[in-house]
Amino acid sequence: MLAYSGTSSGLFPRMLWALLLLAASLNATNKDWDRPSCTEHEVSVDRGGRVVMACNVSTIFREVTINLTAYGTTTTIFNKKPPGNHSNDSWQLQIQGGQAQLVITDAQGIHAGEYWWTLRGFQKTLTNFTLNVTGLATDNQEPESLPVHAESLSAERTEVIFIVIITTTTIIIIITGISAFAWYKRCHSPKFHRPVPSLSHEFPGRPYLTLS
Structure with missing residues (x-):
């Protein structure tokens, strides 16, 4: 208990001394602060x-x-x-x-x-x-500056319309290609190639009659 008391009593003076040194350091540094x-x-x-x-x-x-x-x-x-x-x-x-x-x-x-x-x-x-x-x-503003602004807006609209046309055309081409491919596969499917019946005049159970 005596050792603990002595250690505790010695700790507080050291902490107080450190705080005093920190305050003095801050006070000295404060002289160099910019304070804008x-x-x-x-x-x-x-x-x-x-x-x-x-x-x-x-x-x-x-x-x-x-x-x-x-x-x-x-x-x-x-x-x-x-x-x-x-x-x-x-x-x-x-x-x-x-x-x-x-x-x-x-x-x-x-x-x-x-x-x-x-x-x-x-x-x-x-x-x-x-x-x-x-x-x-x-x-x-100067009078000639306004038409320039209008022309720029017109150019932007033309560009948007051009993009819409290109996009629509691309979609149509893709849909047409898919449809053509589906039709091609359907036409070449095996179920559309049934054998054609033979046009033979044979009669079962009867021999051929050969004319000389």
């Missing part, structure tokens, strides 16, 4: 307007990757390391220390969608922004 802070994650802008999406961290960026998901497609716009100002068509990325800004000066339909940011500082942080561009109604 970003602008609003849902942005709406009129067509032709200016948009700024930004994220700041308490440390420094080592790499910034931005992907745009729109109309079912994901495209990598930037994958850059600081510092520097980078351009990709109408997108501009500015990275300096712990600050990153994505700037669009003339927002259009191609800019709308979800922007997925991967921020690498001392840790890896994922965040996203949703950009809505208003003023993209049909009446604002």
Whole structure:
């Protein structure tokens, strides 16, 4: 009993000391945490307007990757390391220390969608922004763009009709082939080949009469 008591009493100070060391380690590591802070994650802008999406961290960026998901497609716009100002068509990325800004000066339909940011500082942080561009109604489109859309719909319908015709023709050919094969087998079946009766004028029990 004395040995068990001594062991138990020595176990608790060691556990307490381990917890204190863990707390001190977490406190020291906390100084290197990125603690990202970003602008609003849902942005709406009129067509032709200016948009700024930004994220700041308490440390420094080592790499910034931005992907745009729109109309079912994901495209990598930037994958850059600081510092520097980078351009990709109408997108501009500015990275300096712990600050990153994505700037669009003339927002259009191609800019709308979800922007997925991967921020690498001392840790890896994922965040996203949703950009809505208003003023993209049909009446604002160019007149020649509508007939092109109608032609594409007509082409799709023609393709569907062509597929239906091909499928129907194939089914008819298959059914015709099966019917012809069944008719052929039926015609060559043994029960359709009965022996033809002999046209003999013999009379049973009577000899042949030979005329000389």
